[in-house]
Amino acid sequence: MFGKKKPIPQIDKTQLALIKNAERRIKQKKRLYIHFVIFLIGSVLLIVANTVLNIGQEFKIFGLDWFVIAIIVWFVLFIYHFISVFIINKFMGRDWEDQQRDLLVAKQEERIEKLKQEYLAKESKVAKSQAFDASAKSSAPFQKKKSELTLIAAAGEDNGIGKDGDLIWHLGDDLKRFKNLTSGHCIIMGRKTFESFKNPLPNRTHIVITRQDNYAVPSGVIVVHNLDDALDAARKDAQPFIIGGGEIYRQAIGMADKIELTRVHGNFPTADTFFPEIDGFIWKETHRKEHSKDNTHNYAFSFLTYERK
Numbered sequence: 001m002f003g004k005k006k007p008i009p010q011i012d013k014t015q016l017a018l019i020k021n022a023e024r025r026i027k028q029k030k031r032l033y034i035h036f037v038i039f040l041i042g043s044v045l046l047i048v049a050n051t052v053l054n055i056g057q058e059f060k061i062f063g064l065d066w067f068v069i070a071i072i073v074w075f076v077l078f079i080y081h082f083i084s085v086f087i088i089n090k091f092m093g094r095d096w097e098d099q100q101r102d103l104l105v106a107k108q109e110e111r112i113e114k115l116k117q118e119y120l121a122k123e124s125k126v127a128k129s130q131a132f133d134a135s136a137k138s139s140a141p142f143q144k145k146k147s148e149l150t151l152i153a154a155a156g157e158d159n160g161i162g163k164d165g166d167l168i169w170h171l172g173d174d175l176k177r178f179k180n181l182t183s184g185h186c187i188i189m190g191r192k193t194f195e196s197f198k199n200p201l202p203n204r205t206h207i208v209i210t211r212q213d214n215y216a217v218p219s220g221v222i223v224v225h226n227l228d229d230a231l232d233a234a235r236k237d238a239q240p241f242i243i244g245g246g247e248i249y250r251q252a253i254g255m256a257d258k259i260e261l262t263r264v265h266g267n268f269p270t271a272d273t274f275f276p277e278i279d280g281f282i283w284k285e286t287h288r289k290e291h292s293k294d295n296t297h298n299y300a301f302s303f304l305t306y307e308r309k
């Protein structure tokens with residue numbers, strides 16, 4: 001009652017066709033072999049009949065004994081048989097070859113289609129995860145980011161930051177703050193800002209952006225040719241700083257997470273370089289510290305921190 005079921009052989013149609021063709025092929029070859037043996041025996045019998053038994057000894061065709069003609073004709077028939085098995089009917093036969101080729105093409109097409117579907121599924125997964133990352137970035141501000149790109153600058157009320165390749169003021173406490181914040185980090189700057197320093201600043205990795213191919217710098221200073229490469233060079237730093245000047249601030253503000261701005265309370269009409277406008281829709285002030293004018297500081301100023309909303 002609970003006896004074992006006989007296993008049903010799992011052979012697909014292609015395998016079955018292959019086996020049938022192989023069987024057909026074996027039969028074809030067997031028949032050719034039998035033909036050959038019969039031809040040999042028949043030829044010997046024909047020779048014996050004519051030469052030993054003297055059958056039709058007088059009968060000649062084109063001056064040749066009849067058995068010679070008979071053997072030649074039979075041999076030609078055998079050759080035709082041989083050709084039809086091995087040459088005309090190549091391997092498993094032309095039909096079979098065509099069928100196999102079509103099957104192969106169909107299988108490859110099926111595989112390509114499958115790969116295409118897999119690729120599209122993978123691509124949409126990646127797109128979804130990127131979309132998730134983007135939405136996570138905007139909806140979860142306290143989620144820890146890999147690095148925090150920070151712009152650091154000192155700008156007047158009218159956003160002026162420099163004149164003739166130099167600063168417009170000397171504010172010792174602002175320089176101290178700049179040093180405290182940027183020490184140990186990568187500082188990314190335009191070529192002109194780099195040239196405004198007498199020497200590279202200690203304890204910071206300088207990344208200088210220039211379009212010049214062979215721009216020479218002291219050892220340890222990294223030269224790149226666009227902002228993306230600068231950020232790439234600073235990728236191991238948790239807080240790389242963009243330190244100016246005007247051109248680089250303009251290009252980087254759209255990518256920044258934070259702005260450390262020293263707002264110098266004064267207007268500087270002679271300035272020729274400017275910090276970009278801080279858009280209140282994008283940035284919110286998160287910290288402010290005032291510093292009044294004194295003996296060593298010609299202007300009052302405020303340390304302001306802005307974070308992307």
Ligand SMILES: NC(=O)c1ccc[n+]([C@@H]2O[C@H](COP(=O)([O-])OP(=O)(O)OC[C@H]3O[C@@H](n4cnc5c(N)ncnc54)[C@H](OP(=O)(O)O)[C@@H]3O)[C@@H](O)[C@H]2O)c1
Binds near residue numbers: 167189212245
């Ligand atoms: N108050 C502040 O906080 C502060 C801070 C920094 C600087 N500054 C002042 O700002 C002034 C300098 O600023 P700036 O705007 O004139 O110059 P900059 O931004 O310092 O440098 C401009 C140079 O950077 C290179 N560069 C810019 N964009 C590039 C890009 N996309 N690809 C490749 N190279 C690029 C070019 O160098 P090449 O010409 O070599 O190709 C360009 O001439 C100075 O007066 C300085 O004192 C003020």
